[in-house]
Amino acid sequence: MLNWFYIPLQGILNGLLTGALYALIGMGMALIFGVMRIVNFAHGAFLMMGMYATYVVFQATGVSPYYQFPLAGVLLFFVGYATYMGLLRPIRGQVDFMVILLTMGLALILTDAAQLVFGADYHQINIPLLSKNIHIGPQISINAPWLVSFGIAMVLACALYWVVTQTMFGRAARAIAQNPYAAPLMGINVNRVQAIAFGIGSAAAGISGALLLPVFYLFPEVGNQFKLKSFVMVVLGGMGSIQGAAIAGLVLGVVESLTSLYWGNEWALAVDFVLFILVLSLKPSGIFGSQRA
Amino acid sequence: MSDALLTMDDVRASYGDFQALFNITLEIRAGEIVTLIGANGAGKTTTLRVISGLLRSQHGQLRFDGQDISKLPPHEIVVRGVSHVPEGRQLFPHMSVEENLALGAYIGRVRPKLKDLVEEQFELFPRLKERRRQLAGTLSGGEQQMVALARGLMAAPKLLLLDEPSLGLSPKIVEEVFAKVQQIGKSGVTVLIVEQNVVDGLSISDRGYVVENGEVTLQGTPKELLGNEQIRAAYLGL
Numbered sequence: 217m218l219n220w221f222y223i224p225l226q227g228i229l230n231g232l233l234t235g236a237l238y239a240l241i242g243m244g245m246a247l248i249f250g251v252m253r254i255v256n257f258a259h260g261a262f263l264m265m266g267m268y269a270t271y272v273v274f275q276a277t278g279v280s281p282y283y284q285f286p287l288a289g290v291l292l293f294f295v296g297y298a299t300y301m302g303l304l305r306p307i308r309g310q311v312d313f314m315v316i317l318l319t320m321g322l323a324l325i326l327t328d329a330a331q332l333v334f335g336a337d338y339h340q341i342n343i344p345l346l347s348k349n350i351h352i353g354p355q356i357s358i359n360a361p362w363l364v365s366f367g368i369a370m371v372l373a374c375a376l377y378w379v380v381t382q383t384m385f386g387r388a389a390r391a392i393a394q395n396p397y398a399a400p401l402m403g404i405n406v407n408r409v410q411a412i413a414f415g416i417g418s419a420a421a422g423i424s425g426a427l428l429l430p431v432f433y434l435f436p437e438v439g440n441q442f443k444l445k446s447f448v449m450v451v452l453g454g455m456g457s458i459q460g461a462a463i464a465g466l467v468l469g470v471v472e473s474l475t476s477l478y479w480g481n482e483w484a485l486a487v488d489f490v491l492f493i494l495v496l497s498l499k500p501s502g503i504f505g506s507q508r509a
Numbered sequence: 510m511s512d513a514l515l516t517m518d519d520v521r522a523s524y525g526d527f528q529a530l531f532n533i534t535l536e537i538r539a540g541e542i543v544t545l546i547g548a549n550g551a552g553k554t555t556t557l558r559v560i561s562g563l564l565r566s567q568h569g570q571l572r573f574d575g576q577d578i579s580k581l582p583p584h585e586i587v588v589r590g591v592s593h594v595p596e597g598r599q600l601f602p603h604m605s606v607e608e609n610l611a612l613g614a615y616i617g618r619v620r621p622k623l624k625d626l627v628e629e630q631f632e633l634f635p636r637l638k639e640r641r642r643q644l645a646g647t648l649s650g651g652e653q654q655m656v657a658l659a660r661g662l663m664a665a666p667k668l669l670l671l672d673e674p675s676l677g678l679s680p681k682i683v684e685e686v687f688a689k690v691q692q693i694g695k696s697g698v699t700v701l702i703v704e705q706n707v708v709d710g711l712s713i714s715d716r717g718y719v720v721e722n723g724e725v726t727l728q729g730t731p732k733e734l735l736g737n738e739q740i741r742a743a744y745l746g747l
């Protein structure tokens with residue numbers, strides 16, 4: 217009955233549920249790019265770290281990732297902060313290529329370290345919530361963990377937006393992005409604000425990893441696909457606009473979901489990149505926002 | 510010597526291998542308005558950049574309010590009470606006038622007084638109140654200069670550094686800017702102003718310094734400097 221209506225509707229809903237997690241990943245990347253013009257190639261590896269950290273805590277305590285995700289956030293905040301202060305700050309002002317090489321190298325080291333410690337095997341966790349489904353009418357059903365992670369990701373995305381647009385810290389971060397010469401003259405400690413912004417962006421990746429753990433599988437290279445998606449989101453969202461990246465994340469989720477629904481799973485990533493290339497060549501300033509963050 | 514707010518003694522500074530300042534020696538007393546004049550490329554902007562910490566001095570003394578500030582980073586020099594309004598305004602273009610002003614009050618000491626300080630600026634620059642929600646990048650040149658001045662005052666500085674506030678403005682607006690600077694000086698803020706507009710700059714000043722090739726070569730009262738043959742020839746075309 218009405219399948220032409222319910223099947224795509226279910227597809228769109230699934231897409232939004234995944235898209236919320238994408239949005240959080242993309243906002244983290246966009247914050248770092250918007251404030252520092254740094255493309256963090258380690259963003260996916262940070263997500264992977266968040267996933268493994270959550271996995272370890274889950275194995276040790278049995279506490280659901282939906283309760284212990286802040287731990288991954290705190291851990292990755294400090295990892296991001298230290299990465300900026302220890303590795304990136306010393307090479308600020310040099311060619312961008314150095315920054316790219318450095319973050320790529322860091323990603324490789326982290327991925328290899330995960331492989332050394334945890335092996336190359338795939339891991340999954342099992343929590344009771346996974347078998348719960350919420351039915352809306354006879355045709356639509358939503359898997360409960362996705363709904364929970366959607367809720368958490370949306371709340372965090374709004375919080376991040378609020379921090380960047382409404383607080384003095386966010387204002388300082390945007391000031392640095394808009395005029396790095398004038399920012400220190402306001403009394404802004406540029407290095408500290410950037411390190412904190414880098415930490416917050418990394419924490420977003422870490423929390424996304426924690427939220428993905430129950431509904432995904434875990435292996436050392438798991439971050440790569442999300443790193444690629446976050447590039448797509450930053451470009452679609454308008455090069456550093458965090459609200460743009462958030463909308464791009466939701467759209468990406470829906471587009472992928474409908475693509476795999478009608479064309480098959482293997483096409484989903486291809487469609488991401490078709491979008492990416494189209495935007496870069498037709499409207500490089502992005503679709504969902506202009507750089508203002 | 511003792512009531513000097515800012516002292517520079519034989520200050521030298523370089524951009525990489527290029528030495529821009531050779532011997533900057535000057536003294537500004539609390540409450541004064543002092544003008545720095547000199548040809549293009551003489552090192553006026555560089556002098557201000559050294560004071561606000563954007564560029565490190567390599568030699569000589571730099572003291573503010575009795576303390577050595579030569580090793581402090583810019584954000585700490587703001588906290589000590591120096592506010593630098595840079596050449597070319599350097600606003601945050603995608604932020605509103607209000608947000609630009611709020612950033613001026615970033616330092617902890619004045620942040621709690623944000624509302625009062627904004628009101629003070631709106632009193633001094635009524636036009637900004639009308640434009641409070643407009644993005645700074647879309648303001649006219651004169652309005653942008655007003656925002657730059659107001660933003661500099663938001664930190665409630667003891668010393669205000671102004672780099673060519675009249676640059677690119679129409680004569681009428683220039684007059685307005687100088688009137689405001691004079692008003693700011695009367696309110697008790699010490700001002701060091703860099704000006705190409707030698708006559709206007711000196712007319713509101715207590716004293717002036719001449720910078721040539723990175724060196725302070727002359728100083729005096731406005732009357733003395735305006736009467737000096739060399740200055741009349743070099744800067745006034747007389």
Ligand SMILES: Nc1ncnc2c1ncn2[C@@H]1O[C@H](COP(=O)(O)OP(=O)(O)OP(=O)(O)O)[C@@H](O)[C@H]1O
Pocket residue numbers: 524527529547548549550551552553554555556
């Ligand atoms: N970032 C820089 N790197 C290298 N050299 C610089 C830099 N900024 C200024 N200079 C040089 O230092 C010298 C002094 O420059 P400065 O900007 O202080 O001059 P100025 O007196 O402010 O001139 P103007 O009236 O044109 O603003 C000039 O020779 C200039 O070319």
Ligand SMILES: [Mg+2]
Pocket residue numbers: 553554555596672
């Ligand atoms: Mg200059």
